[in-house]
Amino acid sequence: MKLTKNRSELCYTYIYDISWLCDYEVSTDELCAQLGMALSAAETDAALIDLVPDLDRLQALALHANGSIRGKPAVTEADLDWLHSRYDHFRQEIETRESDRLKSFVLPRGLAPVPELHQARSTAKKALRCLVRVEEEARREIPPEIPRFLNLLCNFCFLLTVLINQRRGVVEPRFVSLSYRLREDVETDL
Secondary structure, three states: OOOOOOHHHOOOOOOOOOOHHHHHHHHHHHHHHHHHHHHHHHHOOHHHHHHHHHHHHHHHHHHHHHHOOOOOOOOOHHHHHHHHHHHHHHHHHHHHHOOOOOOOEEOOOOOOOHHHHHHHHHHHHHHHHHHHHHHHHHOOOOOOHHHHHHHHHHHHHHHHHHHHHHHHOOOOOEEOOOOOOOOOOOOOOO
C-alpha cells in the first residue's frame, strides 16, 4: 500500500509503517478516546463530577504518551507524582468504606463510565505490549516515564471502576480462577 496524495484519504501519516511504533500510537489514540468517553459520562452524573478534572488531565496525558516515543518525551515525573497522589486519594476513599474491595479479581460490570474505564485499562496494557515490541524491534530507548505512566494509568482506571461501582452500590461479581491460585494478600487487576 502506498500513501495517497489525497489528504482526505489518509487517516494518519504513519498508518502504513510496518512497525510496532505505529501500533503503539494507534493504541494510545484509542486510549485517549476511551478516556474521553469516560469523562463525558462522568460529566452527566453528579456523583462523579469530582472525577472530571482527573479524566480531563489523563486524556491529554494519553496523547502526550502517544507522541513521546517518535517525538520529544512529554510525560514527566511531575505527571507521575500527580497520578500517584490521585490513586492514593481514591484508594483511601474505597478502603474507608470497604477494605477488601481491591483484593480480588472481579468480572467487569457497571454502567458508564465503568465500561469505558475497563476498556481504557485494557488499551493501556495493549500500548505497553506495543512498547515492548518497539524497544525490541527498533532497539529504541523508551523514556522510562512512559511505561510507568501506562502501568499506573491501567491500575488507576481499574481503581476508578471499583470506586464508581462502590459509590453506586454495585458489587462486581468476584472471579475465582480455576487456572491460577489467587494469593489473597496481593492486590489484583484483570
